[in-house]
Amino acid sequence: EPEVTQTPSHQVTQMGQEVILRCVPISNHLYFYWYRQILGQKVEFLVSFYNNEISEKSEIFDDQFSVERPDGSNFTLKIRSTKLEDSAMYFCASREGPSSYNEQFFGPGTRLTVL
Amino acid sequence: KQEVTQIPAALSVPEGENLVLNCSFTDSAIYNLQWFRQDPGKGLTSLLLIQSSQREQTSGRLNASLDKSSGRSTLYIAASQPGDSATYLCAVNSQAGNQFYFGTGTSLTVIP
Numbered sequence: 001e002p003e004v005t006q007t008p009s010h011q012v013t014q015m016g017q018e019v020i021l022r023c024v025p026i027s028n029h030l031y032f033y034w035y036r037q038i039l040g041q042k043v044e045f046l047v048s049f050y051n052n053e054i055s056e057k058s059e060i061f062d063d064q065f066s067v068e069r070p071d072g073s074n075f076t077l078k079i080r081s082t083k084l085e086d087s088a089m090y091f092c093a094s095r096e097g098p099s100s101y102n103e104q105f106f107g108p109g110t111r112l113t114v115l
Numbered sequence: 116k117q118e119v120t121q122i123p124a125a126l127s128v129p130e131g132e133n134l135v136l137n138c139s140f141t142d143s144a145i146y147n148l149q150w151f152r153q154d155p156g157k158g159l160t161s162l163l164l165i166q167s168s169q170r171e172q173t174s175g176r177l178n179a180s181l182d183k184s185s186g187r188s189t190l191y192i193a194a195s196q197p198g199d200s201a202t203y204l205c206a207v208n209s210q211a212g213n214q215f216y217f218g219t220g221t222s223l224t225v226i227p
Binding site for chain 2 (some may be wrong): 033043045055056104106108
């Protein structure tokens with residue numbers, strides 16, 4: 001069964017460094033998302049991406065963050081100058097279309113630890 | 116902004132019991148609602164999706180209902196098993212193609 005994959009599973013970085021989290025959405029999906037979950041808290045929306053551009057972003061998704069679909073398969077989240085509070089689980093999700101019967105499928109997540 | 120609440124926050128039941136998890140949302144103009152399961156330190160596994168025009172969906176021992184007008188959804192788990200132990204998340208989609216708003220989750224423990 002097709003699935004969303006994410007790499008790496010765990011990333012440790014020093015404060016101030018840049019990280020890139022990678023996702024491979026399900027191949028025929030057109031809508032892509034990044035969410036994050038700080039330990040013990042709700043899953044929070046960061047950004048949605050469709051037709052090679054951001055369609056919606058949350059207040060969390062400030063200039064520190066950027067997303068890209070560099071080729072036909074990868075979808076990346078870049079975090080510049082990481083802060084301690086960026087430590088969280090980051091989930092990528094994809095969806096085939098905008099219809100109400102289209103589920104969002106989530107990847108296994110990347111645990112980001114900022115030291 | 117859509118707010119999603121789940122009660123109870125934690126639930127512990129003996130194996131074999133039927134149980135109900137609750138989800139409420141503040142804006143009834145939803146597009147669809149999806150229930151997920153999350154195991155500790157893991158990703159989100161989709162369980163059921165209910166479209167706004169539907170009243171319920173079933174998958175095996177799981178049944179999810181939706182009452183849009185009152186802003187509520189329930190997830191019914193029949194004949195619970197220890198393997199059902201996980202956190203259950205409710206997520207609401209307010210617009211086509213757009214973000215999910217997640218609830219706080221219910222942590223379920225099924226005792227053998």
